[in-house]
Amino acid sequence: MSQQGSPKSQEDYAGWNTVRRFLPYLWPKDRPELRWRIAGATFFVVLAKIVVLTLPFAYAGAVDTMAADGDPAVWVAMALVVAYAAGRFATVVFDNIRNIIFERVGQDAVRHLTEDVFRRLHNLSLRFHLSRRTGEVTKVVERGTKSINSMIYFLLFNIMPTAVELLIVAGIFYTKFGWELVAATAVTVVSYIWITRLITEWRTKLRARMNDLDGIALSRAVDSLLNYETVKYFGAEKWEQERYGSAARAYAAAAISSENSLGLLNIVQASITNLLMAGAMAFTVWGWSRGDLSVGDLVLVNTYLMQLFRPLDLLGWVYRTIRQGLIDMAAMFRLIDTQLEVEDRPGAPALIVRHPTVAFDNVVFGYDRDREILHGLSFEAPAGQHIALVGPSGAGKSTIGRLLFRFYDPWSGRILIDGQDISEVTQASLRARIGIVPQDSVLFNDTIGYNIGYGREDATQEEILAAARDAAILPFIRNLPQGFETEVGERGLKLSGGEKQRVAIARTLLKDPPILLLDEATSALDTRTEQEIISTLRRVSERRTTIAIAHRLSTIADADRIFVMDAGRLAESGTHAQLLSRDGLYAEMWQRQAHEREEAADEPQSVL
DSSP, X not given: OOOOOOOOOGGXXXXXXXXXXXXXXXXXXXXXXXXXXXXXXXXXXXXXXHHHHHHHHHHHHHHXXXXXXXXXXXXXXXXXXHHHHHHHHHHHHHHHHHHHHHHXXXXXXXXXXXXXXXXHHHHSOHXXXXXXXXXXHHHHHHHHHXXXXXXXXXXXIIIHHHHHHHHHHHHHHHHHHOHHHHHHHHHHHHHHHHHHXXXXXXXXHHHHHHHHHXXXXXXXXXXXXXXXXXXXXXXXXXXXXXXXXXXXXXXXXXXXXXXXXXXXXXXXXXXXXXXXXXXXXXXXXXXXXXXSSOHHHHHHHHHHHHHHHHHHHTHHHHHHHHHHHHHHHHHHHHHHHSOOSSOOOTTOOOOOOSSOXXXXXXXXXXXXXXBOOEEEEXXXXXXXXXXXXXXXXXXXXXXXXXXXXXXXXXXXXXEEETTEEGGGSOHHHHHHTEEEEOSSOOOOSSBHHHHHHTTOTTOOHHHHHHHHHHTTOHHHHHTSTTGGGOBOOGGGTTSOHHHHHHHXXXXXXXXXXXXXXXXXXXXXXXXXHHHHHHHHHHHHTTTSEEEEEOSSGXXXXXXXXXXXXXXXXXXXXXXXXXXXXXXXXXXXXXXXXXXXXXHHHHSOOOOO
C-alpha cells in the first residue's frame, strides 16, 4: 500500500528556497505580457530612485543660495525649491504608476498559487483530511496568500532599491566628505541591520507561537459552530466558551509578548539612528566652522541620512514580514508537496463500464498497519443486481464503500469493475461511474437547485427538475416560496433528514451512474420517512448494480443476494430466506431486530 508521506520539514523550505519555488509564479514563461509589466515596474522604480537621489542637491543648493553673502539669488533659490517639490511629487507619481503596472502580476501569481494548493488539497487522500483540522488548513492557505503580495513588494520595491541607494550615497559621501563619514555610516548601518535581525529572529519565534495559538483558537471556534446542535443538546455552551476562551487567552498572552518585543526593537533602532545623525551633524558643523563645508552640505548630509533611514526604520518590520512570509509560503508549498497516497498510474485509461459487475477479490486492508480491518474479503455484485452488505458494527461494511471509491488502496487483493482493476484506471472515471446516497447527506451552503445540479455540472434546469420529480421531492420544492432557489443552510441544516436524503437521491439520479452505493441511507430516519425513502430508492436502483450497506435488515430483505460480514470477513451469503433457514449470524440479527421492533410497538406512546 502506498503511504501518504508527511510534509517536508520546515527546514527544507528555509529562506531563498521558498523564493525560488515562487519565482515561476512571478515570472511565468507562458505569460510574456506579465514579464513586460515587471520590466515596466522596474523602470519606474529606477526612475523614482534617480529622482530621490538628486533631490538633496536641489535642497542643499537652495539653502546655500539663501545663505550666500550679498544679495541672495532669490529666483535661483526659488527654482531649486520648486524643483525639489516637483521631484517629491514625481516620486509619488512614479511609485503609484509602478504599483498600477505591477498589481496584475501580483494578483496573477496569487491566483495561480492558490489554485495549485486548492487542486492539491482535493487530490490528497481522505486520511489527510481526517487527520487535519479544517480551520488549520484554511488558515495556512489564508496566511500564505496574504504573505505573497507583501513578500513581492518588500523584496522588489524596498530591499533592493534601498541597497542600491545605500551604495550610491556612500559614493557621494566619499566624494564630497571623505572616508570618515562613509565609515561611520557603514558601521551604523551594519550594526543597525545586525541588531534588527537578532531581535527580529526572537520576535519571529514569538510570532510563530502566536500563529499556532491563533490556529488552535480558530479551529475550536469552527468546530464548535459546526456542531451547534450538539452543543445545544448537551447544554455545553459554557464548556465551549471556556475551551475557546482558554485558547483566546493563550493567544492574547503571546500577542502581548510579540508587541512588547516590537517596542524594544523600536527603541534600539531609534538609539542607533539618532547616534549617527548626531555624529554626522557634528561632523558637518565642524567642517563648516573650518570653512571646508557649507550650510547646504549640512542639509545634504541630513537629507540623505533621513532618506536612508526611513526605509531602514521599517527594516525590523520588513525583515519579520519577509521571514513570516517565507514561513507562511513554505507551509503552502508543503501542502503542494504532500505525497499523494492514492495516485493514477502514468497513462492510466478511463474506466469503461459495459457490464457493471463489482467484485472484491481477496482484499486485505486496514487504516493503520497494526490494525487490519478486512481479512481477504471476496464477493461479487453481478451487473444489474441488488446486493446487500450487513453485519455488526465494526465489521468493515463502510470501509468497502471507501475502497470502492478508491479513497484508499487495499494492502493486497483487487477490486474489479467490469473485470477492470480500479487501481489501473483513472480515479475521475471510476468515481464518475458510481453514485452514492450516504447515511448523512452533507449539502453545500447554497440553493436546493445547486445541490441537485451538483450531480452533473452540465445539467439543464429541465434535467434538474426531472431528477427532483423522480426523487419525490418536487412537490416539497414547489411549496417553498423560493422553490429551487431556496438556501439549504450550512451542511443543509435547514432541511429535515428525509428532505436532505431526497436531495441526495436526486443528485445521484442526475449523475445517472451504472453502479449505486447506498451506505446506510435510511438508518438515521424515522420509520415513516424511512419507508418513503426506501420506496424511492427501489425505483432509483432499477437497472443499476446496487450495493446497499445496511444496519436494519428489514430494508434489504428483498435484495438479490445478502453478504453477512463479521470482523472483516465474509461470514455467510444468500437470499433472505436462505440465510434465515441456516440459523446463522444473519438469522440471529434478524430475530434480535424483530424482537426490538415488537418491544418498541408494545411500549406506550408518551405525549411528553
